[in-house]
Amino acid sequence: MEKDVLTKLNMKSRNEVIVFLKSLWSEKPQSCPICGGQLDFLHKKAKKSNCDWICKSCKERFDTIKILNELNER
Numbered sequence: 001m002e003k004d005v006l007t008k009l010n011m012k013s014r015n016e017v018i019v020f021l022k023s024l025w026s027e028k029p030q031s032c033p034i035c036g037g038q039l040d041f042l043h044k045k046a047k048k049s050n051c052d053w054i055c056k057s058c059k060e061r062f063d064t065i066k067i068l069n070e071l072n073e074r
Helices: 002-008 014-025 064-072
Strands: 039-041 052-055 061-063
Touching: 002 014, 002 064, 014 064, 061 064
Parallel strands: none
Antiparallel strands: 039 052, 052 061
């Protein structure tokens, strides 16, 4: 599963994914790892959450908890 996540996110190592996730959780998102676009909160109103992000360009959704779980599966 870990290789699937790395491939999907265009990253070479587990540490790159962890740094990416930590940046999202601290609400300092990096650019989209797939297309380089800008990431934004998926839920912006009353349910503002730093766990769900969406790329404005390619519309890819990043559910950080799901990504972390996939990364930890073996």
